[in-house]
Amino acid sequence: MVSGRIEHANLTVTDPEKSAALLKGLLGWEERWRGKSQLGGDTIHVGAPGNGADYMALYTNEDVRADHRRRYSKGQPLNHIGLLVDDLVTAESVVKGAGLEPFGHDDYEPGQRFYFFDWDGIEFEIISYEGEAK
Numbered sequence: 560m561v562s563g564r565i566e567h568a569n570l571t572v573t574d575p576e577k578s579a580a581l582l583k584g585l586l587g588w589e590e591r592w593r594g595k596s597q598l599g600g601d602t603i604h605v606g607a608p609g610n611g612a613d614y615m616a617l618y619t620n621e622d623v624r625a626d627h628r629r630r631y632s633k634g635q636p637l638n639h640i641g642l643l644v645d646d647l648v649t650a651e652s653v654v655k656g657a658g659l660e661p662f663g664h665d666d667y668e669p670g671q672r673f674y675f676f677d678w679d680g681i682e683f684e685i686i687s688y689e690g691e692a693k
Contacts, residue, residue: 566612567604568640572679573624575603575617581677582615585653585685586642596620639674639682647671647687654685661685 572578575593582588582605591604591614599620606614633639644650651661654675663674670688677683 564612567606567614567616569602569616569618570640570679570681571618571623572677572681573619573626574678575601575619578617578677578679579603579605581653581657581659582617584657585650586644588614633680633682637681639684641684641686643686643688645687647673647685650685650687 588605593603602618661673672686
């Protein structure tokens with residue numbers, strides 16, 4: 560049997576700098592790389608410090624930058640991205656500080672969660688399991 564894990568997600572966003580700053584503040588991540596994409600446009604990679612994998616690539620190009628009102632309907636093509644944190648209260652403060660609105664707060668087995676949409680309409684679920692990132 561082969562085993563594996565998700566190494567990264569690549570998201571198209573209107574402002575990679577703004578999205579990278581949110582993820583760095585929310586998760587304690589750092590910038591790993593930035594540069595030109597293979598197909599044109601620009602990309603910033605952000606992820607956990609000292610970890611060569613497990614990151615998000617934030618991509619944009621001139622067409623995307625020109626359409627600041629671009630938003631996708633939920634589930635088209637992505638339902639949400641789940642991010643695990645060790646402090647849900649602080650994470651919510653970061654989200655609110657970025658001018659975004661948390662919703663859908665819930666206690667569930669095995670933890671707690673809330674959701675928010677970023678500036679491009681991408682939905683994130685923020686999860687905490689008994690106060691520890693696992």
